[in-house]
Amino acid sequence: MSCRMSSIEALEGGLRLPLVEDFYTIQGEVYHSGKAAYFIRLGGCDVGCAWCDAKYTWNPRLYPPTPIDEIVERAVACEAQSIVITGGEPLLYPLAPLTDALKEQGLTIFLETSGSHPFSGTFDWVCLSPKQKSEPLDEAYARADELKVIIAEESQIEWAEQCRSRVGKHCRLYLQPEWSVSERVMPLIVEYAKRHPEWNISIQSHKYMHIP
Ligand code: SF4
Secondary structure, eight states, X not given: OHHHHXXXXXXXXXXXXXXXXXXXXXXXXXXXXXXXXXXXXXXOOOSOOTTOTTGGGSOGGGSOEEEHHHHHHHHHTSSOOEEEEESSOGGGSOOHHHHHHHHHTTOEEEEEEOOOSOOOSOOSEEEEOOBTTBXXXXXXXXXXXXEEEEESSTTHHHHHHHHHTTSOTTOEEEEEEOGGGHHHHHHHHHHHHHHSTTEEEOOOHHHHHTOO
């Protein structure tokens, strides 16, 4: 993808990254929900989910190529023990310089990804949120610590099971209703999880807490 390549060239191999925003908050989703973490949101995504609640991140050219030293400096200036690298799709970029610098500060690093691009960087926890429009690479399934499948309609539960068949045994499994249709979808997910208790339900608790 030309957008990806041009971004990498302009970003000095990951020494700069197109930063949308960074902020200290509480994780709202899946296994680590409720824990404080510093979020680093990178711009750029080529997946194009119709229901995406971060469409503003899709064009990386809208965001300044920010030196990673600046990002790390802000992260260590607060009480954060954990970092969440999210997007957009963070794996569009070489992430090793950023994750190495964060590791030097003793921070725990979480990644949120669709898994549709090759991995780079070092992570303590990988949240794989697969998308049918751009399926994850095999390595993403292998590295997933948790699988978070967004459900906007009942037929996607079958897709979730296909994804489940490709992750490792240790991987935690979550179904999460798409926010705009959650009232309609939640009862379906609840009944499915009751019949298939290996699945957990994830809700976007940060939206109820009115935090980013
Ligand atoms: S992969 Fe994530 S950021 Fe990209 S379009 Fe889908 S929901 Fe939005």
